[in-house]
Amino acid sequence: MCGITGWVAFDRDLTVEGPVLDAMTATQLCRGPDAGGVHLERHAALGHRRLAVIDIEGGTQPMTVEHDGRVLAALTYSGEVYNHRELRAELEAAGHRFRTRSDTEVVLHAYLEWGERLAERLNGMFAFAVWDTRTEELLLVRDRMGVKPLYYHLTRHGVVFGSEAKAVLAHPSVRPVVDLDGLREMFAVTKSPGRTIYRGVAEVRPGHVVRIRREGVSVRHYWALEAREHTHDLEATVATVRALLDDIVHRQLEADVPLCSLLSGGLDSSAVTALAARALRAAGAGPVRSFAVDFTGQSEHFRADEVRSTPDGPFAQLLARHVGADHSVIELDASAVTDPAERAAVLRARDVPGGFGDMDVSLLLLFRGVREHSTVALSGESADELFGGYRWFHDPRLVAAEDFPWAGALSQLAGAGAGPREQLLDQGLVAKLDVHEYRRARYREALAEVPHLPSADPLERRMREISYLNLTRFVCILLDRKDRMSMANGLEVRVPFCDHRLVQYVFNTPWWMKSFDGREKSLLRAAVRDLLPEEVAQRPKAPYPVVQDPHYPALLRAELAALADDGTAPVLGLLDRRALTDALAPDTDPQSVRLGVDLALDLNAWLTEYRVELEL
Incomplete structure (x- = not known):
């Protein structure tokens, strides 16, 4: 996994613009701590930072293909293609010759053989750019589910691009301007495909190809969810899901570096860990390494709430013993999660404020601990969205709402009693933003696509x-979130449940099959039940853990009080003075303003560090 960046300009000679490209590439150092490189041509400059995972010696980038001493194409690539062996054999049969074992070289030759249609042939998570020297055009490609990010900014004579917005913002022609629509996107609790909060900076949409030529820009989607008749009965459907999962996890275990799984003790991560353990055991590769996060004293003093009925720790330990995993717990305390330096690291990783508060910081710290032992981790992310694990799949009121079903439920993730994120914002600004109507418009756009x-x-x-x-x-x-927190530590996280074959199949599985036993994720549970202890298989859905230490919201509020006393903080112009005074009052429950305080602190750091130009 890596960080990519680049600049195409048809109106100038970029061979003399090395310092600009170096500055852009340097922003991706955390994504690629092992090596870096640049490729400069007259109208194209490509940068790369490498996290070496497959073919440690041979996979250096940017990578080129030459013929008779002339460069045909150059590639800067981030990701993993899990079917690269099959593609390599097909390309070799067509006459291609390879110098390395890397999947990067397979992608480059696949472009030479199939052009932009190579995207349909790739199974994996990826974001890459190919510069075709012969035709002087750039191709930007992103994987089907958007696992790997890719941003771009169109200029009058070309494009600037990168794995993260910070790489694009490092170019001297791009300003960090955020207008009302940018703030609306920030607060809307949804991610609109293609949009970012920064004016003029776009994302390559998942499953899309963007082609930049002298004549202009074209965008093509190469994959989208399709409606297909589901012809399997329940037994065959369960068997198909299991067969797909067996193949997916087996493919995603390939690595030339230490690999592990992320294990919370929930159904999703337990399924991935058990499947990995079984595959490794069959290959004689030893036990799977697994990691979990916990907070000091939380398992002993756990307090159940509406969305978390049990602590993760005991279930993770149970699953680890059951499959013979080499299991470790990364234990954190409230002081680590509230450390301003760690909060600043989260902001630098995300480029955007107002994420998931302590859940982001703890994930960053978890991945830092994992990275001390492993370079690649398998995750259970996306199973809830695919198999119907969230409460909003099962609550008739949320299902019927003419809005994104999670919009009214997410505040509960921060714990009982947490108020809305926007509660400290200036009410005039809140009215001007009208985030509810913005979100409704994005909802209608999404429905029109189904x-x-x-x-x-x-x-x-x-x-x-x-x-x-x-x-x-x-x-x-x-x-x-997972990509940013992991890559900030140089850790590659793979997501088996995002394999497009599984996603397309389960998307078309009737709802009654996904909940046939009256539970969430019935289909997944049936597919992997033989691998799990009964207690784990039957465990209700529990979201990622939050800090329950009562000192945590109090520490946050103390930081906000210091910011308010300073009087020069840029965020104060966005806050409601009365709401701020009330939040800091001695008789206010710190938990009730936890999300609002989190957001205010993040906004202030972002406005300061990114020198954001607000146009409201």
């Missing part, structure tokens, strides 16, 4: 919509 079968009954039709919304507007929030 593929339907003409024979579906009303319930099946609505649940297909709910599934589509989760797979295209919600899972990308969590995938982006």
Whole structure:
């Protein structure tokens, strides 16, 4: 896994612009701590930072293919292609010759053989740019589910691009301007495909190819969820899901560096860990290494709430013993999670404020601990969106709402009593933003995309919509979070549940099969039940843990009080003075303003560090 960046300009000679490209590439150092490189041509400059995972010696980038001493194409690539061995054999049969064992070289030769149609042939998570020297055009490609990020800014004579917005913002022609629509996107609790909060900076949409030529820019989607008749009965459906998972996990275990799994003790991570343990054991490769996060004293003093009925620790330990995993716990305390330096690291990783507060910081610290032992980790991310694990799949009120179903439920993730994120913002600004209407507009756009079968009954039709919304507007929030927190530590996280074959199959599975036993994720549970202890298989859904230490919200509020006393903090112009005074009052429960304080602190750090130009 790596960080990529580049600049195409048809109006100038970029061979003399090395310092600009070096500055852009340097922003991706955390994504690629092992090596770096640049490729400069007259109208194209490509940069790369490498995290070496496959073919440690041979996979250096940017990578080129030459013929008779002339460069045909150059590639800067981030990701993993899990079917690279099959593609290599096909390309070799067509006459291609390879110098390395890397999947990077397979992607480059695949472009020479199939052009932009190579995207349809790749199975994996990836974001890459190919510069075709012969035709002087750039191709930007992103994987089907958007696991790996890719940003770009169109200029008058070309494009600037990178794995993260910070790489694009490092170019001297790009200013960090955020207008009302940028703030709306920040606060809307959804991720609109293609949009970012920075004016003029776009994302390559998942499953899309962007081609930049002298004549202009074209965008093509090469993959999207389709409506297909599901012809399997329940038994065959369970068997198909299991067969797919066996193949997916087996493919994703390939690495020339230490590999592990992330294990919370929930159904999703337990399934991935058990499948990995079984595959490694069959290959004679030894036990799977697994890691979990916990907070000091939390297992002993756990307090159940509406969304977390049990602590993770005991279930993770149970699963680890059951499959013979080499299991470790990364234990954190409240002081580590509130450390301003760690909060600043989260902001630098995300480029955007207002994420998931302590859940982001603890994930960053978990991945830092994992990285001390492993370079690659398997994750259970995306199973809830795919198999219907969240409460909003099962609450009739949320299912029927004319809004994204998670919009009214997410505040509970911060714990009982947490108020809304925007509670400290200036009320005039809140009214001007009208985030609710913005989100409704994005909701209507998403609904218009949903593929339907003409024979579906009303319930099946609505649940297909709910599934589509989760797979295209919600899972990308969590995938982006996981990518940023992991790559900030030079850790590659793979997501087996995002394999497009599984996603397409389960998307078209009738809702009654996904909940056939009256539970969430019935289909997944049935597919992996033989691998799990009964207690783990039957465990109710529990979201990622939050800090329950009462000192945590109090520490945050103390930091906000110091900021308010300073009087020069840029965020104060966005806050409601009365709400700020109330939040700092001695009789205010710190937990009730926890999300609002989190957001205010993040906004202030972002405005300061990124020198954001607000145009409101």
